[in-house]
Amino acid sequence: MKEKLLKIAALALALILVFCSCSRIDPEDEETNPEEFSWEMLDISLVVDGIYAKIDISRLTSSSVSIIDDKTTLTEQYYLNLDNIITYEVRSADGKYGVADVIIIRPKEGFANEVMDALEMRKDDRINEFLNYDVYDSYAIALEAEIYQAGELIVMLMLSDENKAVAKELIDYYLP
Numbered sequence: 797m798k799e800k801l802l803k804i805a806a807l808a809l810a811l812i813l814v815f816c817s818c819s820r821i822d823p824e825d826e827e828t829n830p831e832e833f834s835w836e837m838l839d840i841s842l843v844v845d846g847i848y849a850k851i852d853i854s855r856l857t858s859s860s861v862s863i864i865d866d867k868t869t870l871t872e873q874y875y876l877n878l879d880n881i882i883t884y885e886v887r888s889a890d891g892k893y894g895v896a897d898v899i900i901i902r903p904k905e906g907f908a909n910e911v912m913d914a915l916e917m918r919k920d921d922r923i924n925e926f927l928n929y930d931v932y933d934s935y936a937i938a939l940e941a942e943i944y945q946a947g948e949l950i951v952m953l954m955l956s957d958e959n960k961a962v963a964k965e966l967i968d969y970y971l972p
Contacts (some may be wrong), residue, residue: 816923835882835948840900843970844885847898850966851959852941856893857932864888873921874899880907891925894932897941897954898963911950915943922954947971 803969814903847859861902866887870876874886899918901912919941925933933956941954 797893797905800831821945830914830966835902836972839948840883840885840902840949841913843967844887844900846966847963848887850962851955853896853898853955854894854932860890861887861896862890873918876918877907877910877914880904880910886960891922891929892931893935895922895923895926895934895954897952898961899950899952900967901946901950902948903950908945908950912943912945915950915952919954920954 837848839920848858857957864870864874867878870878870884870886873925876884882902882904886899886901888899890896899915901915902909922938922941926938929962930936937956938954940957941951942954942960943952945951949967949971951967953963955963
C-alpha cells in the first residue's frame with residue numbers, strides 16, 4: 797500500500813512539474829525589445845480599427861465613417877502630397893450624423909510639417925462645414941480637433957474629448 801501511495805505521489809509530482817513548465821512564460825518572449833521595433837512593422841490601419849472599436853459614437857455616425865483612399869480626394873480635400881507620405885490611414889464621417897475623423901500618417905523624413913499644415917487646412921474645412929450645420933456638437937468637436945506628432949506619425953483626432961483620450965491611449969500603446 798505504501799508503495800502504491802509513493803507511485804501516485806511521484807506521478808502527481810511529475811504531472812505538476814510538466815504542467816508548470818508548460819505554462820511558464822518566458823519574460824523574454826513576453827516583452828518586446830524596443831530595439832526590435834521598426835516603423836515598418838506598425839500597421840496603422842489596425843490601430844485605427846482599434847480606435848473605432850473602442851470609442852463611443854452613435855450608430856449613425858459610425859455607419860457614416862468611411863476609409864478615404866482616393867488619391868484625388870486626398871490631394872484636393874485633404875491637401876496631402878502623397879509623394880511625401882510613406883503610409884496613411886484616413887477615416888472620415890460624412891458629417892450628416894456627426895463627426896468622427898481619425899487620420900494617421902507616416903510622412904517621409906523631413907515632411908512632417910507639410911503634413912501637419914495640410915491637416916490644419918482640412919480641420920479648417922471641417923470647422924466651416926459644421927458652422928451652420930452643427931449636429932451632435934460637430935462644430936465644437938472640429939474646433940477642438942487635435943493634430944500632433946507621435947513618433948514618426950502625424951495624427952489628427954476629430955473626436956469628442958472622451959474619445960480623443962481613448963484614441964491617444966491606444967496610439968500610445970502601439971508606439972515604442
